[in-house]
């Protein structure tokens with residue numbers, strides 16, 4: 454089968470690989486649509502170390518091709534979404550409520566990290582009953598594919614931010630702003646911290662969300678958060694040895710500013726809840742899709758995303774069915 458891989462640090466391309474086989478509790482999915490993520494670029498640049506001929510991608514929807522004999526809830530031919538994070542649900546970390554950290558730190562992140570990812574005609578999913586979710590008939594694939602990572606991570610960022618009723622929230626990110634923002638600050642034109650302090654009449658915000666993975670935005674998130682507030686980090690800090698905490702703005706360690714971190718929650722229940730938001734029309738993530746490419750155009754798609762060309766936000770990859 455055809456796959457799109459990281460050949461080595463800084464190198465990508467197509468590779469032929471054998472069809473994956475399911476273990477007793479696993480599933481093999483035929484990919485129908487996928488999204489390229491900034492994390493894929495981080496990985497190719499070496500952010501998690503060297504990888505050789507590793508299939509990239511972790512955001513996909515597809516059709517069940519084959520299941521292992523122990524899988525109860527899914528069968529061949531069904532439309533599914535799989536979380537970008539596919540935890541081992543029997544692991545003690547999962548039982549403790551930290552399934553994304555099952556096995557080891559970030560251990561639930563398997564696709565394009567410790568096993569082949571989803572930029573392939575077929576891919577393997579562990580623990581299928583716990584990691585797949587059926588896509589409701591009303592929900593198109595191009596919306597459902599956002600449940601895998603973007604919606605799950607984005608909502609996690611807000612959940613972890615401990616936002617009080619009526620609270621003020623600052624989101625630091627290079628993202629689209631039409632999903633509910635009351636005011637936007639363009640950091641290239643004004644000082645972001647000063648602007649947020651002005652918007653909150655000098656008080657700062659109750660909660661801030663770092664959604665970029667930058668040392669400066671992380672520091673700014675701490676600066677604009679009130680004493681007693683929460684900084685929720687969802688960004689992937691892909692370079693540098695340290696992330697810095699501004700000592701005085703942190704109240705020399707005593708201003709009761711909480712820093713919370715998290716990795717995209719996965720699992721069937723999470724995916725089903727996100728799909729329900731789409732089914733009920735509460736959110737439409739599809740305006741994030743700025744570009745579409747066929748799977749055989751992956752080199753161009755990857756380069757466009759990697760270099761952030763042509764105003765790209767999310768490229769949708771269409772697999773032939």
Ligand code: ZN
Pocket residue numbers: 490491492511512537602603
């Ligand atoms: Zn992603």
